[in-house]
Every structure is written in C-alpha cells, then in structure tokens.
Amino acid sequence: MNSSTSLQTAIIRLQAGDFGEALRVCRSRLQLTPNCAATHHLQGLALYRLGKHQDAAAAIQHAIALDGGNPDYFGNLGTVLQSLGEVDEACRQFRQGLQLNPRMPELHFNLGNALKLGGRLHEAIVAYQQALDLRPEYPHALNNLGNSLFELGQYEDAIPCFRQALKLDPQYADAHHNLGNTLVRFEQHDESRGHFEQAARLAPQRPEFLQSYFLSLSYDNSVSEQQRYALHVRWGELVSGSISVAPHISHVADRARPLRVGYVSPDFRQHAVASFVEPILRNHDRSRFHVTCYDNLIERDETSLRLQNLADRWQPIRQLTDDAAADLIRRDEIDILVDLAGHTAHNRLGVFARKPAPVQISGWGYGWTTGLKCMDYRITDMVADPPGELERYTETLVRLKTGVHCYQPPTTEPAIDGDLQTNDREITFAAFHRHVKLNLPLLRLWADILRRLPGSRLIIKDRAFRAPHVRDRVAMMCRQGGIPQNQLTLALGSASAEEHLAAYSQAAIALDALPYNGSTTTCEALWMGVPVITRRGDTYVGRMSASLLTQVGLDDLVADSENEYVDLAVELASDPTRLRDLRRNLRAGMAESPLCDGLRYTQELERVYREIWTAWCDGTNRARRAS
Secondary structure (H helix, E strand, O other): OOHHHHHHHHHHHHHOOOHHHHHHHHHHHHHHOOOOHHHHHHHHHHHHHOOOHHHHHHHHHHHHHHOOOOHHHHHHHHHHHHHOOOHHHHHHHHHHHHHHOOOOHHHHHHHHHHHHHOOOHHHHHHHHHHHHHHOOOOHHHHHHHHHHHHHOOOHHHHHHHHHHHHHHOOOOHHHHHHHHHHHHHOOOHHHHHHHHHHHHHHOOOOHHHHHHHHHHOOOOOOOOHHHHHHHHHHHHHHHHHOOOOOOOOOOOOOOOOOEEEEEEEOOOOOOHHHHHHHHHHHHOOOOOEEEEEEEOOOOOOHHHHHHHOOOOEEEEOOOOOHHHHHHHHHHOOOOEEEEOOOOOOOOOHHHHOOOOOOEEEEOOOOOOOOOOOOOOEEEEOOOOOOOOOOOOOOOEEEEOOOOOOOOOOOOOOOOOOOOOOOOOOOOEEEEOOOHHHOOHHHHHHHHHHHHHOOOOEEEEEEHHHHOHHHHHHHHHHHHHHOOOHHHEEEEEOOOOHHHHHHHHHHOOEEEOOOOOOOOHHHHHHHHOOOOEEEEOOOOOOOOHHHHHHHHOOOHHHEEOOHHHHHHHHHHHHOOHHHHHHHHHHHHHHHHOOHHHOHHHHHHHHHHHHHHHHHHHHOOOOOOOOOO
16 A cells, blocks of 8 residues: 555545544554644544644644645644634634635634634624635535624624525535524524424434423423433433433531531512522521522623622632533532522523532422433422422422412512592403413403493503514504403513512503413512412413412412403402502511511421432432322
8 A cells, every 4th residue: 555545545534534544544654754733633633523722723734834835734723723722822823824814714714703602702703704705605615704893783684694504505404593593682582493493303412492382382382391301301311311411529428417508590680580499598507508609690780799798708600611610519519409490591401411410499480490410400389380290390399388389579579559530331351471372262351341340441461562563463463362452551671670660550460371380570560569370271371370368368369260360350340449558568468478478488498408418318319200
C-alpha cells in the first residue's frame, strides 16, 4: 500500500464513522512520513471524533505549523478549541482561516457560532449574514441567525429566518422548534404547537423538543391524562438515558440531625411561584433545617432580594451546566432537593435527572408529573389528588394536611371597596385568566350564566389582549360560545400588580377557568373580597381552586358538575347580602385561614421532610406509593 492510498483509506474510514481505524491508519502513515500536514490534520479530526479534544488540537496545530496556508486547518482547529471552551481563541482561528479564503460560507457560519456562544450576538449576526451572502440557501445559517435575533428580543426579525430555513429544508427539526418558541412570544399558540409536534416527530431522541411539545398541549382539552403521563414518562426516559448519574456524596443516615434543604427555581422574583414559596422560607425552623436557594434567575428584582434575605445560603446556577450544578449540590451535601418549576420555562430538571441529592421532591409550580423516576416525591393534598386514582405520576404522592399551597398575600394591595352595589340580576363577573385557558365549553357555561342574569356582565382580562390578533381571536370564541356582546368586556392587562388587584373592585364574583383552574388568580380574587366559583375536575390542575377554597372555608362554592357550576354562580349572584358580607370579611377570614398560615404550613412541611428523610435512613425511600 503506497502512502497516497493510506491517506485515502484514512479519509474513507473517517467518513464512514470508523474513527478508531482512521486514527490507526494516520499513525501508521506518520511513521513513514512524519512531516505530512494532511495526515496530522486527519489524525486531529479522528481524535476529535473520539472525544480526545486536547490531543486533536495538538495534532491540527502541528498540521498548521507544517502548512499554514490551508484555511480548512484553521477552521477545524477553531471547532476543536470551541469544544474545549476556548471561545476567543476559536474565533481567532476562524478569522485566520477567513483571511486565507474569505469566500468560505462554512467558516463564516462557524465564526458566528463561536461569537454567539461567547455572547457577542451582534457580531454573530454579521458573520451569519456574510455566510448567507455567499450561500443564500443555507438553512443552518438562517436558523442560527434567527436564534441570535431571538436572543436579542428581535422576534419579528427572527420569524422569517426560521420560515426560510424550513422552506429550504422542511425536515429541519431545530428550525421547527425555534419557530415554535418564537411564535409563542406572539401568543400564536395554535401554530407553535404544530411546529413543536413536527420537531418532536423529526427528532424523537431530543428531549427538549418533546418537552416543548407537551407543554404546548397544556391547555388542550382533547389530550387525555394518560396521554400526558405517557409523554412525560417518555421525556424522563430520554433524559435519563442520555446521562450518567454520579453517586451523591455519602450522607450520614442520622434521623435527628439538622437537614440541609435546597430549593431550585428560575422564579425567585415577582412571580406566582414566589407567593407560595415566601411563607416557607420565612418560617423554616433554622435550628432544624439549613436552607439553600439555587437561583436560576435571568434577572433579579426586589422580590429576589427579599427572598435572598430569608435563605441561609443563596447560590446562582444560571451560568452552570447541569453537570456542574449537580456537582455543586453534591458538594453542598444537600439532603432534600426540591424543584419549584417542573417543566415550566427555564427549569433545571436536567440537574435533578443527575440525582445530586439522596431525596428529591417535585414541589409547587407545575401541574403534572416530571416524568423522572429519580424524583422521589410530589407535594399535594387530599383535595387536589384524592386517593384511589389511576397512576399519573412517576413520583410518590405526599399529601399535606394543611393543603397543597400556602399563600403570601401582596405586600401592598388596594383597599377593598365595601360599597359594592348588587342586586339579584345586575352583577359583574371577573375572569382574569390567560387566554390560553379559554375554550368553547367553558365560554358556553359563562354564556349560560349571563343569559340567566340578563343585567349582568363579564370582564375577561389578559395582558395578551394588547396584541390585536389575540383580542380578535378571543372575541370570536366568545361569539361562538354564545356570550352576548353587550354583556362582555375584554380588558387589557394592568401596568402594575397593584393596578391588577384594583381591577377586582369592578366585580362581585370571579369565574374559574375549566378544566385548568387558576391558583394565584384564585388567591388574588379572594384577597380582594371576590368569591370564586369553580368546578372540581378530574386532575390536579382541575382541582387547584377546590383545594384553595376548602382551605378558606368556601368549599360550598365548589361544584361537582357543569350544571352545578352555573347554578352556584347564579345563586350567589342572587344573594346580595352574602356578597356584601364576603366583600367586607373575606380578606380577614382568608388571612386567618390555613391558606395564609405560613408557620403552620411550614411546620407540616417540615414534618413531611423529616418523615421522608427517616424513610431514606431506614432504606425505605419511596415506600408509600400513590393510592
């Protein structure tokens, strides 16, 4: 075999994916021709494919020392250095290659990727545009250009990039997913769902695509709970199968010692989740529990600072990979790690999949299972998850006696107008829900209520109504649902939290969304003296309001059927004496109820923590399955 044939053989083996054989051929050839730059370069590529990135960089650098005029060598060295985290040096290598040949679209594209990784988005956009100037039909450059524009908040400019990429390659899963994410920003959920579904179908091995798909189905009434469960389990299997779980640091199996509890969330800020977490942080017994908050925040605010002062330790993890964050938690020797996000935006379930703590709990903030078998428990109560149902969680259920939630009322809130003018026919109903929770069966129920109370009116309020297409879509749905237009107001979102709460002064009764209830929305209405009518559903998300109303002693406002839902609303609207009494006394009663008793709630939660820690010490963790 001559030297030329050996080099060709190495190229063929490399292209076939037989990287070990390609490396063997290169090394054999180098024994005969040690100064062949092409062979050193090929050896570097084989080493890179085998995951030996440092050796790969050295081999390609040797090739460049022998032949500094080949732009491909610089481009491939840049790719290797980027994989090693040396982003600035990678950019330098790509630029060096472009000096040798500025008409290589792949080099412009790779430079853009490195610049984007380094946070230099404006420079990355220029690089992608230069790649597209040379090769207009370049779907990957279009996709990454769109991503850069998206990260800069230029959503309108990003959408045409993704659409053009899909026009060139309709099977491009990443572009489908990214277009779906961008359309969500414009509240175009129907179209975004189709793209998420396409991405999940085209790349079934990508857990993030499946996650976006089932999140887009959150308010889809046609999806059964068993279908949701299966999708979440599939996601959990994909994630778990793609990582290796390192053993956590050995914990002392001492039942009585103080426990180290960690809370992980992207929502330690002015957010619904913070209203339910603050009472826990405020009331933890520091002699028995050491609390660390793992902050995955994009941007901090005044609420973040207030919550930080309530924790023993505050640790940002936004910039850490899942592996690095899991290693940090192991070093912190956390005994019980609690997730506060589920599959919602900016979650860190990938950290939990690495099992950094001996006991892991799915807490508050998500209505369904995580799908992770290594998530040991899920916090709930007897109303939200009554015993005896079909399995729909990978976690073992722990039912708190106090109720699943504890609510921290707003620190500043408008006073309640005690002079509510009501009679048995003229009443204003409030439905301050996100428009994605609305559906025709629900609107028909509201229409029935309004028809039975001809002088009444309904206010549907959502900040998304600032977008004309959203407002028009909801108005059309209301017409289809039979809601009389002269009894309907579509109100824009409020400029502040206080203004949002003040809007409840216009209403006497709040109507809950079905089948996906309100939680914070329900609490806010009650706090403003506005009772909430709900129907007990057949899922956790369909029973949240039933749980909250039970905690404040208003379980008589919980219907068990759609007809009863309408009847309860009409009956309450026809009882002005009770409405005025609720208006005057509901806030005080709520403040004294279990729902707002942070100390009692936290003591119950700590009892549960201690119980499941004891189970771990005894080797019976997760022994109690959901019944």
